[in-house]
Structures are given as structure tokens and as C-alpha cells.
Amino acid sequence: MxxxxxxxxxxxxxxxxxxxxxxxxxxxxxxxxxxxxxxxxxxxxxxxxxxxxxxxxxxxxxxxxxxxxxxxxxxxQTSPPRETFGYLSARHPVSIPDADFEEWIKLQLHTDLSLSIEAIALVPACYPAFSLKHHYGFPRRFKIEVFSAEAPEQAVTVVDWTQQDFPDPGLSPVIFTMPAMKVQNIILTVTRGALDGETQFFALDELMVFRAGNNIGLPSKHSLTASSSTELDTFWSLNYLVDRKQHLGKFQHAAQQTPDFIRYFPKNSEITEPPEILIDLGQSESLGRVELYAATLPELPIPALAMPTTYRIDLLNHLGEGGLIKSTTIQAPLIQKMRWHPLYSHNARYLRITTTELPQYRGRPILALGEIRVLGDEGPNRVNLAKGKSIKLTHAPSNSLGSDPRLLVDGLTNGREIVPEKQYIEQLAKRQLVENAxxxxxxxxxxxxxxxxxxxxxxxxxxxTIILFAILLWIIHLRSSKNRAVREVQKQISADLHDDISGNLGTISMITSRLQNQADPDLTEEKLREIRHLAQESFVSLKEIIWHTETGVIRISDLLEQIKRTSQSILSECRVSYDFPSEYENSIVPVATRRNITLLVKETLYNCSKYAKATTMVIRAEIIDSQLQISMRDDGCGFDPHCETSANSGSGRGLSNMEQRAKLLGAELIVQSAPNEGTCVILSTPIHHSSHA
Incomplete structure (x- = not known):
């Protein structure tokens, strides 16, 4: 390694x-x-x-x-922000020294008292035009300090990342916990921003300050100042830093099999009396805000389309005349999954929502909400006061699936639990840690x-490599075996030269010497005929030896052509006809096989030429079931195959030689003959399908 x-x-x-x-x-x-x-x-x-x-x-x-x-x-990534992106600082040159770069944001929670806080979170800005997978402008180096009203000049450092770049948070929030303490002012100081070409800057979607598990950073109640701010229509503004609108989604957790509240009105119906939702908190409470969550309707392309577009929120001390404390009418044409509205710390027991304008789908008005949460304003009461409380719905049809109004205060929306903001932010931060892991x-x-x-x-x-080496060894072995076979053939050819050619020449020499002292013309003619046969036999043998030594790969077609040439040389005084197949088997004939076949055929032809006195010879070749069958039939005098003298006639060139050749081939040899009935020799030898000679 x-x-x-x-x-x-x-x-x-x-x-x-x-x-x-x-x-x-x-x-x-x-x-x-x-x-x-x-x-x-x-x-x-x-x-x-x-x-x-x-x-x-x-x-x-x-x-x-x-x-x-x-x-x-x-x-x-599935539902990017469509409106505000958050806060964006001014831009500065990258070349500016770190000691001269300082941007700050100051959040004053109250003008007259300190509030007990337990954590501060920073939500990275998501700018869809830049990326939906990476933050836009999260500061590289920063610190967060808090000050109390009792010691306004004494800073308590919550986090200090001014000496080293902060780890890339992606789009997940970062949350810094702290021992619960009363705080009046929070200051975020950035000493090194994100890089963009030759400039640096920083941006944040939300600054969240947690008390009793909820975000208390409301711009209506607190003062927010900054060293610089880019104000750009509805996209970037200092006030968007604490507007509770962030890209992370709704504060929901694990899914459960629970429907949302959905009511369908008759198609094309006119709503003469607007539906009302009345929540009884049980007693008068100091209220901080109300939150409305969109219901999920599978048939709608965008679930949030079912959110009411115009509605009125009333706070009441008691039902009946004179009980109204505050009334607010809201028009919200924009599609949102969650809306919240401040209640400005009013004390009230009842909250009433009157939907004066409802969305429609295919001509049917829809009243649908996932959840209504009413949050308290102070201390431990800053929780969902509406969960599980009495709720009443009027002026709405009741023959719809999921029409139980108690679904509006069950703490679930889209089958998911709505968790406190701090818990949700912590879970997203931990998710980022697990995702990094x-x-x-x-x-x-x-x-x-x-x-x-x-x-x-x-x-x-x-x-x-081992297999290739083994194959190479096997090839070498095959070549060595082939070379040994060739050497054996060469030795056999040498023996043939010695036995056939040398013997024939010696015989011719001996006969010639005898003829010098011979005066009988008939005997001389017979001896001359014998000399001619011996010379012819030697010539054919020599040609075959040359053919065997000079010819490389021999196929069946080549073998049959050689047999044809040999028969024409030996049977010069006999008419020979051939019946060979029009299409030959494309198999290679090994050296030893072709030699034994030609010698056996030649033996038959010589016997016919010398002893048969035949006038015609028919040579036929067939390929039957991977067997090469060669038959040679003459019209000569024939002989008795069982007669020993016939079998061994011709100086040892009788049937015993032919049978020995057939045995070497592993072939079947049939000799059919009778006196005065001609002779038929049939050789059947197997054909080995091989690509190597």
C-alpha cells in the first residue's frame, strides 16, 4: 500500500x-x-x-x-423557498485584511428587561438560483455574544469561531446550546465571509433564539440592527432574519396513519354562511401566536392549494355579546404549507377562525387544514395550548371523509407529529451529523x-497467468508430441527408402546381371517385365515419400487426389474409374494415418497390377457416419483369401501387410475375392475431426 x-x-x-x-x-x-x-x-x-x-x-x-x-x-430540495431568502450583508474585497473585516448583527430582545434563553441557531440561506444542495454565503468565521440587562457591558461568549473556519453545514441549521440565562442583547460578529469571486459576504436565512423550546425572535417585539444590509424587494432584508420563514420545512417528525381534516362542499354550491372553527382553551391564556398547517389531499397537484385564502381570526373572553377582544382579517393568496400570525400577548379563552373565502377544486369548495396550533406567550406556557382541547365546527357539510374537527387539534399534520421548534432544529442538525458520518x-x-x-x-x-502458463506447457507438449510423431514418420520413410527403393534397385541389379548370361527370349521378356514393374514401383514410392515430406496439412480431399494419382501411375495398363464424393469432409488427416492409408491402397493396387491381370478397376470413396470408406474392385482372376500361398504372395506384400496397416489405423479391412471372380478390398477408417495435422 x-x-x-x-x-x-x-x-x-x-x-x-x-x-x-x-x-x-x-x-x-x-x-x-x-x-x-x-x-x-x-x-x-x-x-x-x-x-x-x-x-x-x-x-x-x-x-x-x-x-x-x-x-x-x-x-x-422538494419545496424550495418562493418568497424571502433572508439577510444578505454588503460585499467586501477578498484582499481586505481579516483585522479590517467585521460585519455584525445585533438583536435586542426587549428594551426594558432580559429574557431567559437556552439556545441560539443559525439557519443557512438557500438561494435557489445558486444551489438547492448547498448554502449561500454562510460565514466562515464568526462569534456569538450575549449581554444581560444587569451587565450590559459584560459579554458572555456563546460560540467563538474566529480563529478557524467553521465546518461546512450544507443547508442544515447549526444550533449552539447554552446554560439558561437572562439575555437582553445578542450580537453576531462575522470576521470572514463566504467567497464569491473577488468579494466576500455573508448571508443567513434565519436567526433563531430559543426559550422553553420555542423561537422568540419576533421583529414586532424586538429591535434588530446591523452594520450593513442589502435590501432587495421581497428577497433580502434585515427583518427577514427573524421573520420565522425558513426553507427547512414544517416542524414535523415521524409519520403516523392519521388523516387530516377535510370537508368537501357540494359542487358549484354558494356558501351563504362561512364555516367557523371555535377552539375552547379551557381558561384565559396569554397568547403568542396561532399557526395554520396545510392538509394533504392526494388528488390535488399541490397539497397547500387547499389552504383557506381569506379568513378572520377572533380572540374572545367569552361567547356572546361583548366577548370579542381582537379581530384580524387575513388575505393570503400565496401558497404556503404553514402560516403563523402573532396574537400580541392578548389574554383570551376562545379562538375563532371564520373562513370567508375557500379554494375550489373542480367546482367544489374545500375546507381543509392539517392542524391549528395556539402557542402561549410566556415561560413554560409557550407550548401548544390548543392540543386536545374542545373544538366546534359550524356551517360546514359533515358527509366527508376525515370530517372530525378534533383532527385539527391532535398535534399531527399529514400524519406527522408537530414538534417544538428547538427540538426540530436539533434533529435537523443531528441529521446533518449522521449524513456526514x-x-x-x-x-x-x-x-x-x-x-x-x-x-x-x-x-x-x-x-x-498460471492457466496461461499451463496452456503454453500443453502447447509445447503437443508440439513436442507432434515433432516426435514427425520423427517417427521420418524414420519410417527412411526405412521405406531402404526397404522399398533400395530393395527394388538391388533386385533390378541382380536380374540385369542374370540376363547377361541368359539366351531364352521368353525368360528375358519376363525378367524385363519384372524390372519394369520394380522401376515403376520405386518411382511411385519415391513420389509418395516426397509428397509426405513436403506437404504440410493434408485434408481428405488431398488424400483422395493422391490416391487417384497413385492408381494412375501403378495401373497404367488398366482402365481405372473413380467415384469420389462431390463435397469432401473438411477434416485434417494426421501424418501417420494418411501414410498407412496410402500404403494400404498402394499394396492393393500393386497386387492388382502384378497378379490380377485385370482390365478395369473401380475406386470408390464414401463418408458414412464419420467413417472414410474406400473400396477398390477389379475384374481380374481373383484368388482364394484363405489360401496361405495367395495371402503371402508377392514377396511379402500380401494380405498380412494390409491387415497390419488396418490394425495400425484402427480400421476395418474386408477382402472379398474368389478365383475367376475378381477382387474387392474395402477399408473403413474413422475420421478424427481435428484442426491439427
Missing amino acids: STRLALFLLTLATFTAGAQSLRLERESFPHSPEDIEHHADRYTEPSLIPAKSVAALKQQASWLRRELSRFPPSET MANVEKSLVVAQITRTQRYWTLGITAA
């Missing part, structure tokens, strides 16, 4: 989450660079990663996926898979 790869694996190990060590307690982001080591120790187990196998890493990834399912998903595990898995693949390739190449 190279040094570079080892360093890469070590880096991955440092930031990879171990499935057995990942803890998901309530944890905030590191408050300072010094907390990084502790933070990494709590969420990773570096010593486990280098030795992890692919199977172990896949199991760990599966475990992390199950952990991710415990947290609410961010809805940014998941990304690191996937990187480690890629490295492990590459390593395994390389190992498999190494084993495969080694095995292939």
Missing part, C-alpha cells in the same frame, strides 16, 4: 462514524475549534475503520440509514471496494 493511500485511509478513518460508537444525544455543534477533537470522539471511532471489511462497512451504512429515518427530512462511511466503502477489486484482480491475473 502506498504512503498516499495510507494517508487517505487515515484521513477517512478520522472523520468516519462507527456504527457502535455513534451517539445521538442532544448535542449542539462545537462552540470552538478546541471542541473539534471532543466532538469527533463522540461521533466517530477512528480505530475501527482501517480494518473494516466491505461487508462491515455495508452493515454500518445500513445502520446509519436506519438512524437517518429517525430524523425529519429537510424539505428544501454516512458520507464518510460511503467513502471508506468505496476505498474498501476498490481495494477488494484490486485484490480480486490480482488473484485473477495470477490465476490467469
